[in-house]
Amino acid sequence: MNFSSFGRAMARGPRAIVGALRQVCRLLSTGRTSWGQDPDAEAEKIALQLLNDVLGVSSRQLAQCGYLEIRSNVFQGVVYRLRLRQPVEVREGAGLRPVGRLCVVVRAGVPAADELLAKALWLQADEVGLLKVGQRLA
16 A cells, blocks of 8 residues: 555545555554555654755764754854754853753654754754743753
């Protein structure tokens, strides 16, 4: 079962749609896609590609260093360090010493790379908003 066969079922009428939906439900209940891939692994792969497409060079920093640094647009000398599935680290000064951490949950069940991309774009678009929403950690 794939999306094109679902489209053909829609063209044939309601009874065919019900049959196609049953096949989709069976497929989803197995936790695997029709081509034998783990949907979570596939989602992570797509999310990493999107991260690379959107952030480009910055995503290479993530691969090499394990984190992504975003300079503050609001506070001079402040850098936010983003890691996969970790709180946002706030760093400042010449040595980029840690001064705080923020817990920002994008949404449960989202691939790690999508979560990191959402945080990075949020910081770039509305840094003050993220600082208001983020839970400060000790």
